[in-house]
Amino acid sequence: MSKRIVVALGGNAILTDDPSADAQQKTLLNTAKNLVKFVENGDQLIIAHGNGPQVGNLLLQQAASNSKKNPAMPLNTCVAMTQGGIGYWIQKAMDEVMAAKGINKKSVALVTQIKVNANDPAFKRPTKTVGPFMSKAEADKDKKAHPDYVIVEDAGRGYRRAVPSPKPEKILEANAVEDLADKGMIPISVGGGGVAVAQKGDSLQGEDAVIDKDYASAELAKETHADALITLTAVKNVYVNYGKPNQKALKHVTVPEMEEYIKQHQFPEGSMLPKVQAAIDYVNATGNEAVITALGNIEGYLKDHSGTIITKD
Numbered sequence: 338m339s340k341r342i343v344v345a346l347g348g349n350a351i352l353t354d355d356p357s358a359d360a361q362q363k364t365l366l367n368t369a370k371n372l373v374k375f376v377e378n379g380d381q382l383i384i385a386h387g388n389g390p391q392v393g394n395l396l397l398q399q400a401a402s403n404s405k406k407n408p409a410m411p412l413n414t415c416v417a418m419t420q421g422g423i424g425y426w427i428q429k430a431m432d433e434v435m436a437a438k439g440i441n442k443k444s445v446a447l448v449t450q451i452k453v454n455a456n457d458p459a460f461k462r463p464t465k466t467v468g469p470f471m472s473k474a475e476a477d478k479d480k481k482a483h484p485d486y487v488i489v490e491d492a493g494r495g496y497r498r499a500v501p502s503p504k505p506e507k508i509l510e511a512n513a514v515e516d517l518a519d520k521g522m523i524p525i526s527v528g529g530g531g532v533a534v535a536q537k538g539d540s541l542q543g544e545d546a547v548i549d550k551d552y553a554s555a556e557l558a559k560e561t562h563a564d565a566l567i568t569l570t571a572v573k574n575v576y577v578n579y580g581k582p583n584q585k586a587l588k589h590v591t592v593p594e595m596e597e598y599i600k601q602h603q604f605p606e607g608s609m610l611p612k613v614q615a616a617i618d619y620v621n622a623t624g625n626e627a628v629i630t631a632l633g634n635i636e637g638y639l640k641d642h643s644g645t646i647i648t649k650d
């Protein structure tokens with residue numbers, strides 16, 4: 338039976354070690370070759386993606402060339418710019434792969450705004466890491482040059498700049514995404530977590546924040562009435578005791594079991610924890626399953642239901 342699936346693409350599906358446009362497009366071509374398996378399976382695909390490395394790099398470029406004649410763009414506009422850039426790459430890659438396979442479908446990237454609460458405490462406590470990883474010495478130098486930057490350690494992988502990351506409340510273009518999917522197109526939405534906007538008086542105003550794409554994807558899956566939320570990352574399974582000799586892959590897990598693992602601090606903030614929390618949120622809201630697995634395991638998931646499958650009970 339045809340299912341509507343929201344797929345959230347992790348960093349490794351877009352950027353590996355080379356941040357050039359050519360290299361990211363090459364990586365995305367490989368990603369599209371994997372994603373097309375859902376289309377071949379008859380599923381209705383909606384694609385979401387992150388932008389952490391790209392939006393941080395863009396902020397650096399903005400700061401480097403900031404002048405009266407060429408002013409730096411604010412973070413909300415940089416998020417929209419990365420949605421557009423990465424969305425274009427994904428659209429191009431998906432269309433190329435589908436055309437080569439004789440699949441008569443088009444993908445369409447949609448600039449997507451997400452309403453957040455202007456009083457979300459996240460605005461006062463930047464946690465979302467963006468841009469390149471730095472050594473401690475580089476981080477100290479950066480902090481000295483930009484005393485207003487918040488720089489934090491990122492899940493044991495080095496230091497990065499952190500920006501506010503409010504929770505998504507309402508996707509303004511959700512109906513348009515559903516319409517596109519209903520018409521047989523493949524929407525690409527909530528790129529980079531969506532552009533955060535908040536009600537200020539009579540109008541919506543762009544907020545300088547980066548919403549976590551895992552939470553934005555879960556919201557997208559809820560609001561577009563998707564049958565499943567699939568988060569694609571670099572690992573086939575979520576593990577308990579990850580990286581230790583006694584690590585154990587989680588295959589089929591219930592929400593109460595996952596909540597217990599969260600209490601045991603099995604999942605680091607900023608890497609696996611938001612994926613697990615977003616999955617729980619989606620499963621609780623819909624009763625449908627959420628999946629966390631590797632991009633390279635799409636076939637395994639479709640054939641054998643492998644990966645980490647999270648269900649209500």
Ligand SMILES: Nc1ncnc2c1ncn2[C@@H]1O[C@H](COP(=O)(O)OP(=O)(O)O)[C@@H](O)[C@H]1O
Binds near residue numbers: 576579603
């Ligand atoms: N308990 C865990 N189980 C599986 N992976 C984990 C766990 N803890 C940390 N990780 C790491 O988290 C990574 C996924 O987070 P991250 O790379 O930030 O996501 P994204 O794919 O969205 O960019 C995995 O590739 C893995 O290296």
Ligand SMILES: NC(=O)OP(=O)(O)O
Binds near residue numbers: 347388466529547551
């Ligand atoms: N916006 C966002 O969550 O991006 P990453 O997944 O690349 O960190």
